[in-house]
Amino acid sequence: MKIVIRNARVLTLDATGAEHDCATVVVEDGVIRSVNPGMFAPGSFGAADRDIDAAGLLVMPGLVNGHFHSSVNHLKGSLDSLPLEIFMLYESPAGAGEVAPRVAYVRTMLAAMEMLRTGTTSVLDDAFFVPAPSPPVIDAVMQAYADSGIRVVLALDQPDVPEIDKHPYLRDLLPPDLRQAAAAPPPMDAAGLLACYRHLIERWHGGAGGRLRAAVSCSAPQRVTPEYFRALDALSREHHLPFYIHVLETKVQRVFGEDCLGGRSLVRHVSDLGLLSDRLNIIHGIWLDDQDLDLIAAAGSVVAHNPISNLRLGSGVMPFRAMRSRGIPICLGTDEAIADDAVNLWGVMKLAGLIHNVTQPDYHDWPTAREVLDCMISGGARAMRSPRPLGQVSAGHQADLILLDLDTLPFTPLNDLHRQLVYCENGGSVRMTLVQGRVVFEEGRLSTVDEAAIRAEARALAAATRSAPGPGGHDAARWLPYYRQMYLSAAGREVGLTRWMGPAVSGPGVLK
Ligand SMILES: [Zn+2]
Numbered sequence: 001m002k003i004v005i006r007n008a009r010v011l012t013l014d015a016t017g018a019e020h021d022c023a024t025v026v027v028e029d030g031v032i033r034s035v036n037p038g039m040f041a042p043g044s045f046g047a048a049d050r051d052i053d054a055a056g057l058l059v060m061p062g063l064v065n066g067h068f069h070s071s072v073n074h075l076k077g078s079l080d081s082l083p084l085e086i087f088m089l090y091e092s093p094a095g096a097g098e099v100a101p102r103v104a105y106v107r108t109m110l111a112a113m114e115m116l117r118t119g120t121t122s123v124l125d126d127a128f129f130v131p132a133p134s135p136p137v138i139d140a141v142m143q144a145y146a147d148s149g150i151r152v153v154l155a156l157d158q159p160d161v162p163e164i165d166k167h168p169y170l171r172d173l174l175p176p177d178l179r180q181a182a183a184a185p186p187p188m189d190a191a192g193l194l195a196c197y198r199h200l201i202e203r204w205h206g207g208a209g210g211r212l213r214a215a216v217s218c219s220a221p222q223r224v225t226p227e228y229f230r231a232l233d234a235l236s237r238e239h240h241l242p243f244y245i246h247v248l249e250t251k252v253q254r255v256f257g258e259d260c261l262g263g264r265s266l267v268r269h270v271s272d273l274g275l276l277s278d279r280l281n282i283i284h285g286i287w288l289d290d291q292d293l294d295l296i297a298a299a300g301s302v303v304a305h306n307p308i309s310n311l312r313l314g315s316g317v318m319p320f321r322a323m324r325s326r327g328i329p330i331c332l333g334t335d336e337a338i339a340d341d342a343v344n345l346w347g348v349m350k351l352a353g354l355i356h357n358v359t360q361p362d363y364h365d366w367p368t369a370r371e372v373l374d375c376m377i378s379g380g381a382r383a384m385r386s387p388r389p390l391g392q393v394s395a396g397h398q399a400d401l402i403l404l405d406l407d408t409l410p411f412t413p414l415n416d417l418h419r420q421l422v423y424c425e426n427g428g429s430v431r432m433t434l435v436q437g438r439v440v441f442e443e444g445r446l447s448t449v450d451e452a453a454i455r456a457e458a459r460a461l462a463a464a465t466r467s468a469p470g471p472g473g474h475d476a477a478r479w480l481p482y483y484r485q486m487y488l489s490a491a492g493r494e495v496g497l498t499r500w501m502g503p504a505v506s507g508p509g510v511l512k
Contacts, residue, residue, distance in 0.1 A: 001437060003027040003399075004045050008054035009406065010035060011417065012393040013061055013377050019417070025059055027399040030209060030437035031388070034395050050439070056407055057431060058417070061391050062121025062400040063345045064380025067244075067283050067304035067333025069157065070141055071128045074107040074462055076337040084250050084313045085167065086483050089476040091338060099129060101140035106458050108141045112148035113451055114343040118427030121151055121400035121435045122384055124281065124304075124333070126217050126244045128157040131187035135199045142204045146212055149440035149448040151400060153384060154204070155217035155244050156197060160190045160228045166220075168252065168259040169486040178479065190228035197235060205239065210387060211436050215281075217244035221266050222256055226273055236279050242385045243277070245270070248292070249284035250315050251499075252490040267292035276301065281331075281383050284309075285323070286316045286499045293319070297326035302383045305375065307351040309335030316499030320356045321365045331379035332372075346427045349376055353422045358501065369422040399437035404429040 005027070010020040012035065023037045026045050034045075042051050072091055079090055108125075115123060127133075127141055133156050145152040164170050164182035174182060188196075197216065205214040216232040218224045224232075236243040248254060248266055257265040267288060270276050278300035285296070285303045296303065305318055323330055332348050334340040340348070353372040357363070381391025390398035406414060410424035433441035440448050 001029065001050075002048045003050045003052065003434070003437060003439070004048040005052045005054045005059055005401070005403070006040055006042070006044075008057050008059040008403065009417075010393055011058060011060040013373070014392045014394045023059075025393060025401070027401075027434070027437045030399055032393060032395055032397050032399050032401075035393055052403075052432075054403060056405065058404040058406055059393060059401055060404070060421075061377050061381075061393060061397075062402045062433065062435065063119050063376055064331060064384060064391070065115060065120050065123040065333055065343070065345055066281070066302075066331030066380050066383045067306055067335055068111070068123050068125050068343065069127060069336035070104075070108040070111050070125050070144075071130075071336070072107075073111045073337045073343070074103070074458060074465075076341045078338050081312050081314060083252075083487050084315060085252050085487050086480065087313060087338070089479050089483060091336075098131065098134070099137055101136045103461055104129075104137045104140040105144045106454060106461055108144035109148060109449060109454050110458055111337070111343045112145060112150045113446060113449065113454065115345075116148060116150055116433050116435075116441045116446055117430065118344045118346065119402040119404070119430040119433055120343070120345050121402065121433060122380065122390065123150060123152050124215065124242065124244065124383060125152055125154045126157040126215075126219075126283070127154060128219070132192070133158060133188070133196045135196065135203075138196060138200050139203065142200075142207075142212060146208055147449060148446070149435050149438060151211045151384075151390075151398075151435055153213045153215045153242055154200065155215035155242075156193065156200065157217040157219045157244065158188060158193050159186050159219055159223035160188075160193060160225055161223060162186065166223050166256075167486060168256045169489050170482065173482045173485050175482075178482065190225065190231060193228070194231055194235075197232075201235075201239060205241075209436060213241075214239070215242040215244055220246040220249075220253075221270050222253065222260070229273065229275060233275050233277070233279075236277075240385065240387075241279070242281050242383065243279045244281045244283060246283040247285055248287040249310075250313075250490075251287055251493075251495065252487060254287040254495045255490040255493050258493075258495065265289065265292050267295055271295045271299075279385070283333075284315065284318065286310060286318045287495070287497070288319060288322075289497055290322075293322050293326055293328070296323075297328050302329045302331055302379065304333045304383065305330050305352060306333045306335040306340070306348070307355050308348055309333075309339035311351070311355070312339050312341070314500075317355055317359050317501075318499070319359075320352075320367060321360070324371065329379050329382045330375045331383040332376050344427050345376065346425050349373070349422050369416070369419040372422045373418055399434055401434045402430055403432040405431045
């Protein structure tokens with residue numbers, strides 16, 4: 001398949017930062033073959049399966065969603081804002097039944113549809129399954145990505161330690177019956193989880209010409225045994241897989257290090273295990289201190305920044321400049337649909353470009369639009385660890401491209417392309433999305449899926465779930481007072497740094 005995209009404005013985002021007012025991009029067999037500045041007539045590059053007159057359009061690399069969980073994509077808008085530890089009671093209610101493969105397919109497809117429509121061509125999905133994964137649901141998630149046409153790197157985000165070992169304070173706070181329930185072993189042990197990984201890798205890794213790939217995930221260092229953590233690291237090393245790990249998302253997790261790891265932070269803990277590596281995708285990285293940042297920089301890990309999720313869950317503000325000044329690569333993500341509520345990266349870019357301005361008065365340290373775009377595209381490409389490079393409109397790169405209409409309000413008048421991409425665009429100007437050289441979205445519709453049918457099915461499935469009797473809500477209410485006390489106790493602790501606005505420590509007198 002050969003596609004010629006003629007006479008577009010081109011933002012290459014290559015190493016030289018080249019931009020062309022008018023150029024033609026030739027795509028063949030899923031790869032960009034050449035970028036040719038100047039005006040060209042049809043047929044200038046020989047016979048093609050498709051010739052696209054792209055005058056008035058911008059061609060740029062597709063966006064990369066550096067962190068996402070497909071598992072709750074049907075729950076957008078379900079909850080008011082809550083801290084992570086409390087919100088997870090509702091997200092993963094104990095006693096929830098096994099998810100049907102079709103449900104997993106539909107909720108994943110909804111996300112893929114939203115991403116492709118708004119110009120996201122790659123996603124790093126850290127999928128979790130309550131109570132546990134199984135080959136049929138893994139297949140359903142991957143089949144949705146396969147059918148949609150998006151590029152994906154999928155991991156299984158599952159703990160292998162009891163709930164009570166993942167948090168500070170809980171052991172003392174819980175009444176005996178709940179303490180016993182929280183000390184129960186997780187639904188699937190490490191051997192079972194590793195068997196699921198073997199299935200994921202054998203069945204899907206490298207599928208669809210390399211568009212579908214596997215990653216590994218330990219969820220978070222406090223949620224797994226060192227043995228399982230090491231086994232995942234070995235799997236990641238053997239197959240060159242990205243390794244997802246949520247690290248210091250919340251102040252409660254900072255307190256966990258003080259109380260449960262002998263005063264070592266979770267980053268120190270991972271480093272002491274010898275598992276800090278350049279394969280890690282460190283998700284959030286908010287409550288890091290200087291030593292943590294130095295360790296991450298030395299290891300060469302990438303950090304996934306999810307600013308909307310971080311505000312929705314009140315987690316705090318990631319130390320963006322402290323990371324950039326150490327050379328730590330940053331990618332951007334939406335996180336999941338009940339922590340962002342949309343799978344649209346344009347809002348994420350805008351917030352990433354704004355939130356850090358209120359953390360320090362020296363405006364020389366505020367992010368520029370070019371830096372934010374660099375995080376989105378080259379940071380995202382770095383997180384993907386793709387065997388063939390992506391993230392540039394350059395010969396030899398994956399043909400994951402988006403075409404934006406510059407005759408829209410966000411670009412009218414056009415004063416500065418980079419700033420208007422970051423601060424003005426919302427995804428509404430995306431006219432065409434190509435993944436691996438295949439047009440999957442154009443003229444307002446996806447060519448790969450019956451979107452109306454999927455939306456209708458999602459509504460029907462949601463209605464059926466709501467009417468089914470479930471233990472989730474009731475169960476969360478039983479745990480809530482103790483988790484709230486845990487959260488307030490951590491919030492009131494002095495930990496030597498703060499990532500919240502306002503007072504460094506919110507004591508019991510402040511939080512009621
Ligand atoms: Zn996450």
